[in-house]
Amino acid sequence: MGGFLRGCRIINIRVHLSMSSTEIVNTFEIKNLGYKYPGNIPALSQVNLNIREGELVALVGANGSGKSTLLKLLDGLIFPSSGELRAFGTVLSEKVVDSGAFAREFRRKVGLVFQDPDVQLFSPTVWDEVTFGPLQLGIPKEEIISRGLEALKLLNVTHLKERPPYLLSGGEKKKVSLASVLSLRPQVLLLDEPTTGLDPRSQGNLIDFLLEWSDEHKVLIFSTQDLDIVEELATRVLVIGSDHDIIADDKPEELLSDRDFLLKANLIHEHSHRHKELVHRHEHVHDHGHHH
Amino acid sequence: MKGKSFLAGNISSFTQALESMVVTEDLCRAPGLLQGLDPRVKVITLVLFIILVGLAQSLPILILIFIFAFVCVILSKIPHVHFLKRLFIFIPLFTAVIAIPALFITPGVPLLSLAGRTIITEQGARTAGFLIMRVVDSLSLGLLLVLTTPWTKLLAALRWLRLPSLIVAVLGMTYRYIFLLLHTTNAMFLARRSRIIGGFRGGENRRWLGRALVTAMMKSQYLSEEVYLAMLSRGYQGEVYILSDLTMRRRDYLWAAFSVVAALLILGCTYL
Numbered sequence: 001m002g003g004f005l006r007g008c009r010i011i012n013i014r015v016h017l018s019m020s021s022t023e024i025v026n027t028f029e030i031k032n033l034g035y036k037y038p039g040n041i042p043a044l045s046q047v048n049l050n051i052r053e054g055e056l057v058a059l060v061g062a063n064g065s066g067k068s069t070l071l072k073l074l075d076g077l078i079f080p081s082s083g084e085l086r087a088f089g090t091v092l093s094e095k096v097v098d099s100g101a102f103a104r105e106f107r108r109k110v111g112l113v114f115q116d117p118d119v120q121l122f123s124p125t126v127w128d129e130v131t132f133g134p135l136q137l138g139i140p141k142e143e144i145i146s147r148g149l150e151a152l153k154l155l156n157v158t159h160l161k162e163r164p165p166y167l168l169s170g171g172e173k174k175k176v177s178l179a180s181v182l183s184l185r186p187q188v189l190l191l192d193e194p195t196t197g198l199d200p201r202s203q204g205n206l207i208d209f210l211l212e213w214s215d216e217h218k219v220l221i222f223s224t225q226d227l228d229i230v231e232e233l234a235t236r237v238l239v240i241g242s243d244h245d246i247i248a249d250d251k252p253e254e255l256l257s258d259r260d261f262l263l264k265a266n267l268i269h270e271h272s273h274r275h276k277e278l279v280h281r282h283e284h285v286h287d288h289g290h291h292h
Numbered sequence: 293m294k295g296k297s298f299l300a301g302n303i304s305s306f307t308q309a310l311e312s313m314v315v316t317e318d319l320c321r322a323p324g325l326l327q328g329l330d331p332r333v334k335v336i337t338l339v340l341f342i343i344l345v346g347l348a349q350s351l352p353i354l355i356l357i358f359i360f361a362f363v364c365v366i367l368s369k370i371p372h373v374h375f376l377k378r379l380f381i382f383i384p385l386f387t388a389v390i391a392i393p394a395l396f397i398t399p400g401v402p403l404l405s406l407a408g409r410t411i412i413t414e415q416g417a418r419t420a421g422f423l424i425m426r427v428v429d430s431l432s433l434g435l436l437l438v439l440t441t442p443w444t445k446l447l448a449a450l451r452w453l454r455l456p457s458l459i460v461a462v463l464g465m466t467y468r469y470i471f472l473l474l475h476t477t478n479a480m481f482l483a484r485r486s487r488i489i490g491g492f493r494g495g496e497n498r499r500w501l502g503r504a505l506v507t508a509m510m511k512s513q514y515l516s517e518e519v520y521l522a523m524l525s526r527g528y529q530g531e532v533y534i535l536s537d538l539t540m541r542r543r544d545y546l547w548a549a550f551s552v553v554a555a556l557l558i559l560g561c562t563y564l
Contacts, residue, residue, distance in 0.1 A: 055504065077524055098529075103529070118515070119521075120471075124443055125442075128534070132526055135535055137527065141535070145535075162442075164317065165468065166471040167317065184526065184527075229295070285403070
């Protein structure tokens with residue numbers, strides 16, 4: 001299944017890579033990367049890709065395909081079982097990311113927003129949360145305060161500054177999670193299912209914010225199940241297949257118009273309806289009623 | 293019916309615990325006497341009063357300290373019922389375990405005799421009274437601190453008092469995640485309640501409770517691993533740094549001066 005799907009999209013991968021062959025600045029370089037959970041359970045296998053400055057990358061795939069694992073690998077929280085992962089030209093390893101100048105710089109440049117905000121929000125108040133990152137990186141106090149206030153203002157959550165995280169709503173928690181990473185002023189933003197649990201209006205606000213945040217030097221990589229936001233936000237889509245490898249790497253408009261591929265990759269599903277004596281089948285995409 | 297009351301009772305307890313945490317958070321932010329003080333001054337002065345409670349040798353002084361604590365309750369706009377409920381929830385247990393035996397085993401001048409035998413002595417009654425008043429006073433002062441200081445400010449004060457930053461961070465996270473685990477456990481009980489008709493026998497309930505506890509423990513372990521990764525992701529390298537924005541104002545100095553004078557008076561009355 002994985003091999004067949006890879007064949008379907010390989011031409012597009014080549015086209016995509018050849019288009020950007022001049023002045024490429026790779027933020028991440030991944031070669032033959034594999035990751036296994038304890039018990040030899042595969043989470044990712046044979047992943048090869050480069051991610052460049054200025055890219056807005058969507059990671060899509062069925063549940064359990066390895067999207068969250070890839071984000072944690074890119075953030076240097078876990079390390080490949082095989083292959084190589086380079087960030088800013090340096091091979092990421094436990095030793096390199098644990099301490100020292102590169103570790104400090106890497107943590108300042110790369111921020112990950114976890115899928116579950118309760119994991120992300122471990123400090124007693126929202127203010128402690130947004131200042132946690134800059135404080136650990138030894139940034140001067142005045143700068144920390146200005147960054148914290150700026151991050152709260154960017155996400156419109158200044159009024160929540162003194163609140164404890166357990167008294168926040170789901171949407172507020174998501175915004176504060178993002179603010180807690182933005183206060184690091186990262187160059188690379190990794191978001192794990194950023195729109196899960198958000199109402200359509202908050203989803204729209206988040207997409208607008210991320211589009212405004214991005215520029216030619218920043219990198220946004222987000223995992224999602226929602227093809228609507230892929231279309232609106234991403235400039236590149238990576239599809240992880242059921243064999244935990246990359247089965248497609250393409251532009252959103254190309255990939256989302258390929259219904260056969262989407263069906264085979266379990267990204268959409270086919271509905272069957274009965275109209276009197278006739279059984280009618282059609283593809284089905286979840287639409288959350290949010291259009292620009 | 294038994295099963296239903298078991299579930300209903302647990303759900304009610306979890307909900308009460310959650311509500312109590314929210315109420316405490318609101319009280320800490322209310323505009324009152326103690327809420328307006330710097331947490332460092334509050335921690336030092338209230339701990340000083342607790343030490344004085346231990347040193348005091350006179351029952352009237354212990355009663356006076358309780359009256360002082362109750363005046364603080366009023367001036368800090370803490371609902372009396374809420375305060376007294378939280379205070380006296382521990383007293384019966386303490387009285388039964390320590391104070392009541394002291395009534396009967398302390399030798400001295402007879403106070404109550406029955407059939408020619410001394411049941412309670414004056415010294416016994418006095419010892420029991422001291423024990424109870426010391427617990428009431430200490431608990432009142434401790435409650436005043438907790439009910440008028442947001443947990444975050446309390447942690448900042450402890451950090452200022454040179455408590456290791458790792459311990460402060462662990463205390464902060466414990467409080468934060470107790471709330472989350474209460475929510476999770478409450479949801480587990482509600483989910484079970486939604487799927488049963490009638491009830492279960494005691495044995496079945498205990499078996500389910502055991503399984504629920506294991507599930508909650510596994511969830512908390514997963515959560516702790518993920519939280520650690522989230523901390524690493526934002527630069528944590530074994531030492532937690534906390535931003536302190538505590539400032540002393542005129543009223544803090546006034547309260548500190550009042551506390552020192554009161555302490556000297558109590559010590560004077562006790563030892564001079």
